[in-house]
Amino acid sequence: MAIKFGRPIEMRDTPRADAALTAPRLDLSIRPRRNRKAEWARRMVRENALTADDLIWPLFVSEGHNKRTAVASMPGVERLSVDQVVREAERAVKLDIPCIALFPYTDPKLRDEAGSEAVNADNLVCQSVRAIKKEFPDLGVLCDVALDPYTSHGHDGLLEDGKILNDETVAVLVRQALVQAEAGCDIIAPSDMMDGRIGAIRAGLDAAGFLDVQIMSYAAKYASAFYGPFRDAVGSAKTLSGDKRTYQMDSANSDEALREVELDIAEGADMVMVKPGMPYLDILRRVKDTFGMPTFVYQVSGEYAMLMAAINTGWLEGERTIMESLTAFKRAGADGILTYFAPQAAERLKKGS
Numbered sequence: 001m002a003i004k005f006g007r008p009i010e011m012r013d014t015p016r017a018d019a020a021l022t023a024p025r026l027d028l029s030i031r032p033r034r035n036r037k038a039e040w041a042r043r044m045v046r047e048n049a050l051t052a053d054d055l056i057w058p059l060f061v062s063e064g065h066n067k068r069t070a071v072a073s074m075p076g077v078e079r080l081s082v083d084q085v086v087r088e089a090e091r092a093v094k095l096d097i098p099c100i101a102l103f104p105y106t107d108p109k110l111r112d113e114a115g116s117e118a119v120n121a122d123n124l125v126c127q128s129v130r131a132i133k134k135e136f137p138d139l140g141v142l143c144d145v146a147l148d149p150y151t152s153h154g155h156d157g158l159l160e161d162g163k164i165l166n167d168e169t170v171a172v173l174v175r176q177a178l179v180q181a182e183a184g185c186d187i188i189a190p191s192d193m194m195d196g197r198i199g200a201i202r203a204g205l206d207a208a209g210f211l212d213v214q215i216m217s218y219a220a221k222y223a224s225a226f227y228g229p230f231r232d233a234v235g236s237a238k239t240l241s242g243d244k245r246t247y248q249m250d251s252a253n254s255d256e257a258l259r260e261v262e263l264d265i266a267e268g269a270d271m272v273m274v275k276p277g278m279p280y281l282d283i284l285r286r287v288k289d290t291f292g293m294p295t296f297v298y299q300v301s302g303e304y305a306m307l308m309a310a311i312n313t314g315w316l317e318g319e320r321t322i323m324e325s326l327t328a329f330k331r332a333g334a335d336g337i338l339t340y341f342a343p344q345a346a347e348r349l350k351k352g353s
């Protein structure tokens with residue numbers, strides 16, 4: 001049974017009528033409940049607020065025209081052909097969402113060992129960026145940099161003899177970032193977790209004259225089971241051989257996240273990210289407190305799937321659960337949130353409380 005929230009029960013200062021329940025008055029000078037007695041009072045002492053400015057909306061692009069394909073493990077999320085991505089970009093603009101993030105579902109025929117489609121200046125992501133920027137130049141566009149949507153083995157880097165090559169991968173990532181920047185991408189977001197990629201991408205962008213293209217580093221990205229539905233969406237779930245634990249972080253570690261973030265800042269990251277979100281709020285708080293950088297968090301596909309599964313069965317109440325989960329990120333120090341709930345949250349915020 002879903003819990004139904006009606007009119008809140010608010011405290012009034014009217015003297016109590018004689019009632020069956022009586023008790024000697026407690027001698028309390030401090031009663032924290034006073035500051036919660038009514039909505040106006042709660043609003044006055046509220047410490048954190050979610051606004052549309054906090055939202056980054058991830059979208060999945062696929063081939064075709066006027067085409068939308070449901071992603072089974074992410075109810076409500078679809079893969080969109082480029083023209084449809086532009087329609088969602090329009091929705092983002094209308095909802096005051098400042099930025100969208102693009103992820104491709106690459107035709108399996110175009111995937112190869114080297115992830116060559118990643119550096120094709122006319123790949124789905126680049127096509128989308130151009131189409132969006134033509135109609136909505138003032139909407140921020142973030143592009144993920146990593147090879148997994150393009151490789152036949154589903155890894156974020158180049159694979160040789162069962163090993164993910166670091167420096168060789170970084171060289172390809174620099175080229176991937178460059179085609180995205182040339183297409184008009186505003187924020188390059190490397191999600192691959194290779195060592196040294198932020199510095200190399202910054203140098204590559206600068207050498208090509210893209211001095212103002214920002215870098216949001218997936219700096220503390222964990223090897224997480226919560227990415228499952230995303231791999232379904234980009235089509236790498238079936239192809240992925242092995243796991244990503246030689247490059248993504250061990251979920252048992254916390255100090256290591258600070259060392260990773262420190263390196264990416266030193267290499268030129270403008271913004272840093274912690275990922276996943278809800279199971280890693282402690283990391284988010286440490287990163288924000290330690291560095292004071294613009295700090296983002298990714299409420300990943302598995303978190304979305306988990307909440308939607310419970311919402312769709314009626315076990316959780318949708319709107320309140322979504323808003324609570326997003327406000328928790330603000331409380332933990334996030335300056336912004338990548339979330340598949342971005343449009344729902346923005347619509348809710350537009351309506352007001």
Ligand SMILES: NCc1[nH]cc(CCC(=O)O)c1CC(=O)O
Nearest residue numbers: 146156191226227230300301302
């Ligand atoms: N490097 C690709 C990438 N970029 C964002 C996500 C996950 C996003 C999500 O789960 O919503 C992943 C998956 C992965 O690393 O396997």
Ligand SMILES: [Mg+2]
Nearest residue numbers: 193194195260
């Ligand atoms: Mg690193």
